[in-house]
Amino acid sequence: MAERNLITWLNKNITSHRDPFFSIRWDRLISHSDIQGQIKNNRKAHQLYSYIESSLAHQQAKLINLTLRKAFANLTQDDLANVAGFSNDKKGTPRQKEYFHAHRTLQYYLRRDILVHKSRAARLNAFRRWIDVADILFSRNCYEGGMLVSVTLNLLDSYLRCGDELPAISRKKLNHLLDMYSPAGNFKHLRQHIKDHQSENSFPLVTVIGKDLTFIDENLNTLQDKMNGFLLAWKDQKKAEKQQMLAGAGREGDALSKKHLRIYHGHKMRSAVKPEKDRPKETKEKKKEFTIEELLAVPADKVPAEYNAMRSSYLTAVQEKMDFIKTLLPEKKETLPDLPQELQAAYEQTEQRFRENSLDSLLEGADANNTKSRLYSEKLLPGFFRRGGCSADKHWRQLFNYTNTFSV
Structure with a gap:
């Protein structure tokens, strides 16, 4: 079979009508030893490899x-106020369900982009690129997207176990992201980062939003x-107190009342007393559970000041919840651009x-081929002098430190 040529392949496969799943074909190409040799030994091919990887990472970040x-x-204020819908899909509003459907569809897209390959090298190349996707999303304040990618990669690595095959810079990026997205201390690190890097286009974690709203609801x-x-x-x-007062009044008039009743109404008393068997059985009175509407409707001048203070605290907490929800929904909705045609097609087909x-279903057999790959330690790594005498770690750090042109 004739040797494949990277530049010829790119000329044939990059057209005006892009393939929605170009990344899959690209990673499959990278798995071939002849292409690896060209990237390793040809400076132009190496630069093209870096360019394509950067382009794909930014495109996939844009899709997410x-x-x-x-x-x-x-989502509306009513959707966000429905806290149960963030943890239980069955209790979600239609728009909440649509959001989480999109979230799971993107997870499927990511998993398939890596696991569709049988080649270890192809999987490794895709896995490393998705670390860059997560890093781009995080650096552009799309924290929800960054967590989606990072957590999914962490799950996949429990099957692939490819951490030690990645360049040091890639491992460092992933470990940093997983540390940021750790739920320890109620997402302490992420909350501090968001506080220190406030931005108008910040997209916080829906998980954190759900936790904060749940805390407010528990307080309510x-x-x-x-x-x-x-x-x-x-x-x-x-x-x-009323019964005690009536009982006291009865004792004061006992003598007169009994005498009066005995003389003038004895027959009525006798007829009024029902036999034991005809008396209705006493039922245990149940404690009433007032609705919140009933609790708030009690006239302030009819109850103690302590109750009014409780009611005031409740109304303050309700206002805090509404104010928090308003911060999540800008007064004027931003007009987001449409996805490029190939990305829209990729989402719809996924x-x-x-x-x-x-x-x-994509995880079935995911750990079938775990033979270690030398893709970054040898196959794609230029020789010492060809890479300017720098270490392998420094070379990959320079190559995968993309200029972030990604934006909303």
């Missing part, structure tokens, strides 16, 4: 970013329970595949 932002932009539930318990106890106390297969 725009798809998630558009799905999130469709606690306040409601306290109001309910206080009102029940106060009403019981008022009832007991969505169709996802409807026909489960997300975990």
Whole structure:
């Protein structure tokens, strides 16, 4: 078979109508030893490899970013207020379900882009590029997209176990991202980073949003329970005081009342007393659970000041929740650009595949070929003098330190 030529292949395969899954064909090409040799030994081929990798990483970052932002932009205040929908798909609103469907479709796209290959080298090249995708998303404040990619890569690496085959710069990027997205301390590191790098186009973690809203709702539930318990106890106390007062009044008029009834109404008393068997059975009175509407509607001048203070705290917490939700929804919705034709086609075709297969179906046999690859330690790495006398780590750090042209 004639030797493949990288430049000839690119001239034939990069056209005005881009292939939606060009990355898959590209990684398959990289798995061939003759192409690896050209990238290693030919300076122009090496530069083209870097250019294509950068272009693909930015395109895939754009797909993740725009798809998630558009799905999130469709959410309303009512959708965000429905906290249960963030953790339970069955309780989600239609727009919440659409958002998480888009999220899972992108996970499927990422998994397939790597696991569709049987070649270890092709998988490794795709895996490394997706680390750069996550890094681009994170650096451009698309924290939700960055976490989607980082967490998925961490899952896939539990099958592929390719960490020690990656360039040092790639391992460092992934470890940094996983540290940032760690839920330890309620996402302490990520929250601090977002605080230090505030941006108008920041897209925070939906997971963090859900946790914050859940915390607010738990506080509201606690306040409601306290109001309910206080009102029940106060009403019981008022009832007991009234009964005690009536009992006291009865004792003062006991002698006169009994004499009067015995003389003039003896027959009525006798007829009014029902036999034991005819008396209705006493039922245990259930404690009432007031609705929040009932708790808020109690007139302020009819209850103690302590209850009014509880109600004021509850209303303040409700306002805090609404104010927080408003910060997630800008007053004027940003007009997001459409995806390029090839990326839109990639999403739609992936969505169709996802409807026909489960997300975990791609993991079947994922760990079948774990023979270590020397793709970055030898196959693509130029010789010492050809790379200017720098170390392998420095060479890959320079090559994969892309100029970030990615933007919304």
